[in-house]
Amino acid sequence: MFGKSKKNKDAKLNLQILRRIWREHTKKYIWALLGAGIITSLTALTEAYSVSLLKPIFDKGFIDRDSKVLLILCAQVIGLYFIKGWFYFTQTMILSKISTKTVQSIQQRVFAHLISLDMAFFNKNSSGQMLARIISDCNAITNIAVNFITNIFKDLITCIAMFGLMFYYSWQMCLVIFLFFPIGAVAIGIINKKVKAISKTNTQQSADFVSQISESLQNVKIIKSYCMEKFEASRIKDILDEMFRFSMKRVRNTAVATPVIESLSGFIMAGIIIFGGWQIANGYLTTGGFVTFLGAWVSVYKPLKSLINFRVQLQTALVSAERVYEIIDTKPAIQDIEGAVELKNIKGNIEFKNVCFEYEAGKPILKNINMTIPAGKTVALVGASGGGKTTIANLIPRFFDVSSGEILIDGINIKNITQKSLRQNTSLVSQEVILFDDTIRNNIAYGKGEKECKTVSDDEIIEASKSANAYGFITAMEGGYNTRIGEKGVRLSGGQKQRLSIARAIIKNAPILLLDEATSALDTESEFEVQTALDNLMKNRTTVVIAHRLSTIKNADMIYVIEKGTIVEQGNHEELLKKDGEYAKLYNMQFKQKKEA
DSSP: OOOHHHHHHHHHHHHHHHHIIIIIGGGGGHHHHHHEEEEEEHHHHHHHHHHHHHHHHHIIISOOHHHHHHHHHHHHHHHHHHHHHHHHHHHHHHHHHHHHHHHHHHHHHHHHHHHSSOHHHHHHHHOOOHHHHHIIHHHHHHHHIIIIIIIIIHHHHHHHHHHHHHHOOOOOHHHHHHHHHHHHHHHHHHHHHHHHHHHHHHHHHHHHHHHHHHHHTTHHHHHHHHOOHHHHHHHHHHHHHHHHHHHHHHHHHHHHHHHHHHHHHHHOOOOHHHHHHHHHHHHSOOHHHHHHHHHHHHHHHHHHHHHHHHHHHHHHHHHHHHHHHHHOOOOSOOOOOOOBBOOOOOOOOOEEEEEEEEEEETEEEEEEEEEEEEOOOOOEOOOOOTHHHHHHHHTTTTOOOOOOEEEEEEEEEGGGOHHHHHHEEEEEEEESSOOOBBBHHHHHHHHGGGTTTTTTOOHHHHHHHHHTTHHHHHHSSTTTTGHHHHHHEEEESSSHHHHHHHHHHHHTTTTTTEETTTTSSOOOHHHHHHHHHHHHHHTEEEEEEEESSSGGTTOSSSSEEEEEEEEEEEEEEHHHHHHOOOOOHHHHHHHHHHHHO
């Protein structure tokens, strides 16, 4: 009973997926599909008609030796095959275009939805896993889109036409064929169940493989520095070996359908020959009629076999489709409320009121944070690593939502502000510089946003690069602003990458600026260049600075010392030194280290 219930549930889920693919991605091609369907039907009917010519060819052309009829029939055969070829070409072009567009539409939707999800989702799921779903799983859906639209519909029409022809010439022999169908259906059902279970494991392994490759390529410098090339290669080999084992298991279970079908076909062929011979001997069927029936069976055998095999292959594709729709159906944890307001012409006052936050329930990161950041002022967050400084900065643009309490900008709770307008009014420059494998110009222009990044003027780009102290090294490059910088800006030094990210923030011109240890990974010379650029960027902006080097935030209007998710001290540089508390301890420690160095 339980097995039957599960089977019905799986069948219902499969049907829902197929309906969604049709409704959301393929339905818009309805008229092209109808046209292709008509052509496909004509192709199948043409093939059926060409088989039906076997009867007059044998009865009149060969047995009655009517050469005139034979020539006419041969001319018809040539014409039919010519027409059938062009029908097939036309339907293939139309349907291949539709199926490819369907898969691309799914990939586009998955990617668009994926990047709309909140940061908490990406903290739990690796980029490699997501990459596998966009590429491998979406491509696997081609087995549904391409095979079903391009081949299965044609095979189905062909089967209907051929069985109609066979039924016309001998409905009794058709019954002989149908007697064997239930045996095949049961066998294929068992195979389908096994293939689906194996496919789930195999698909997950493929995703793990893509994820591991992606991670290794991103961290190749670390791999080389620790001489771990052989270890990583061995890990990939282990994954591939396991993939191979399950892949062969899937192939074995899929391929077993062939001997089952072939064996049944042998019994069917024997039945046709025996029963057909009896009908000819008793005058119920002519030799031409028998040959036509046999020709129809031979013609139907290949499309019938394709239909049966496709049902097995469909299970693998549906597993991938389930994984794709799992992403599409994931709702962002952070969404705009109904009636959310646009943040316009802001002053930049930021206030934290009793803010608490936790990534996981029961594990608090921030506890009752109360903080005021006046418009146009600079506030610094300092303290030991892991204290919650970066988390505070991430809460302002709503990369994460507070667990309790509220954050206000100009007196408005940020949960009542649209995410887009909130983020348009904030700029982030972090220690981890994120650049794209594109030109310097396009990386700077990216700060302008989706509408203006392609139309931003050269003068604006140059002005931003000058303010970021990047103009000199950019113009010294052979390609200037059109120089491609490689993945993550690999062709640039740390200081150059940071100055490009500052230029991007300058051209965005947002009133709120978040600086997350923007100079901590730089040498003294680069730090000076970057700090000068940051000073230009911070002018007339509300700035939150997370600083490791306390010497860089001496002039901050207010400094908050964060320890284990709470504010333990606050004041300006001079006030905090006089208190001789945690800040003074941190400052004196750094000063001593600098002096000893």
